[in-house]
Amino acid sequence: MPVVTNGRLIYAAHPSTFIEPGVHLQYVEEPIDTDTVPLNGGILIKTLTLSSDLYIRRRMRDASVKMFFPPLTIGKPVDNFGVGVVLRSEDPELTPGDHVYGYLSFENYSVAPPLSAKAFQAPKKFDKHPDLPASTYLGSLGMPGQTAYSAWKAFIAEKAKSSKTLFVSSGAGPVGTFVIAYARLTAPHLKIIASAGSPEKLELMKESGADVVFNYKTTDTAEVLAEHGPIDIYWDHVAGATLDAAIQNMNYFGYILRVGTNSGYNENQAGIKNTAMFIHKSLLMRGIQVGFGDDMIKAQEGFQEEATKLVLEGKIKNNETRYHGIKEAGNALADIHRIQTLGKTVIIVE
């Protein structure tokens, strides 16, 4: 198969609010000769699966705005965490047939620079377990699982020992379900309260191990927290009004871990008013990003081994919403901001 069709998702324009496929993201097809395309010392990858994540909205920005994650480049394909197979290699560290995980281009076939170029999140070889689908490495065994695992270990595990209550907002996403399940396993004494916006999500959070679940669209967050609190640990995926309600209901010396800002990706977000409570209750609030900072990097140790075992044993589930093909990737990236898909949203490319 030397000349084949290469589907590509091109980043076309910065969105000002919600992502619109066709406007901000354009699907194109081009021929590629997989036998002869120049590798320049790198590798040719066949994409198996790609991840759709909320944070990519933050990468859809002008390059002058500095953030940890690099901006997408207009006119070039979107890239994000994915799993692929090496077809050809000029990199001595990789050979055809190797599975790689890292930032992959949203294309059926893409050329990546050699590892020695040290590109951001460059695809690296990993041992895919034969019993697990590749997309598991984008969910419980990928960035979301790693976020939950390393943030828990670095900042929450010790505090959890002397805590009674954990509140997880947006608890039906891939980080939320992982952290609920992991908390259930490693700190079984905790009362776990979790919120989300649909009956299916409440069910998923229950299955993951939450004791109290509620729909924030139909139930008052502050009332639930007042009834089941005070809250010792708040694992915050949303910020906004939910964060304010949580601050009001935190226990003395409570710990707020800011993991996501789901309520504020596309629209102006409600701020927080209860700043005086930080003093009255000696609260602590910390923001984290996966792989950012010595604490988070150190806490990643042991993740693949421990999480793979838990997934294989069924103790941590990998719940997925699947889109198919690069052609659908634009919808996968856009929909998660509106429809709020269940669990991890992935694009199955192969």
Place this chain on the structure above:
Amino acid sequence: MPVVTNGRLIYAAHPSTFIEPGVHLQYVEEPIDTDTVPLNGGILIKTLTLSSDLYIRRRMRDASVKMFFPPLTIGKPVDNFGVGVVLRSEDPELTPGDHVYGYLSFENYSVAPPLSAKAFQAPKKFDKHPDLPASTYLGSLGMPGQTAYSAWKAFIAEKAKSSKTLFVSSGAGPVGTFVIAYARLTAPHLKIIASAGSPEKLELMKESGADVVFNYKTTDTAEVLAEHGPIDIYWDHVAGATLDAAIQNMNYFGYILRVGTNSGYNENQAGIKNTAMFIHKSLLMRGIQVGFGDDMIKAQEGFQEEATKLVLEGKIKNNETRYHGIKEAGNALADIHRIQTLGKTVIIVE
């Protein structure tokens, strides 16, 4: 002098906004027989000096609202940190002539329960240095100094080693001047930026050791911080819009210590909008109160010895605004919310 006049400041009503002497606080005079007033196992104290602090506004609340510091009781005298001399004692741990420091009643003469009753901040014996006025023990050697010292040691000293910039808001108060001076002494590599609201305060912050001072009423906080930042450590006495401007200008892994809420004691306070920045920059924000929590209590060790030495050497100044007599105590408590007095506000009673 068996029967003398006892001036008393009675807490009369909860304020809804600013404190009004005569309405919320009433000055009365009553005779007291210092020879015969029953002690019930406690002590008779002659008050030397009393402290006026912003946080007392938080104690002027309904008793049903729970906070670390207890509410004032309507119909009873105000109490707060003060220094007195024991006149009579039925407590075996205290003898006439002893200096005591702790919560004193806003009266010329007051009876305190024995130490064994373990009242909140019960007056305890201390060795007043003969060269220092009693009111020093309400400022640099009292609660404000202890707040700055223990919070710095518990949470900031380690971070300061690898930091370049420190921003202190409301830096001309007793905690602000202490922390600026202490940072200058113990972390001389730091660029110290400090804000306040009058030329006299800017001068005082300069004298205390700040490198960059600005008037937040006439200068845009965000612009100053952008020019001299990014900020590694923000020592926050005000919250509100200043906190939001600081969050915008924090460095990656920046540390925000919430020490005061000066902008919000009497009026609705501006909230903070930049909650997403906590994630982008991996920020940490912690609220503290003096003597509250293991970390803060442990960090108090060595305070009296080290701070007394620094004050005697003139390395930490004790800047004061003085009011005279219990009759003026109501104004002292009210004025600090409006006039914003310079340094530590004290009532000299003797």
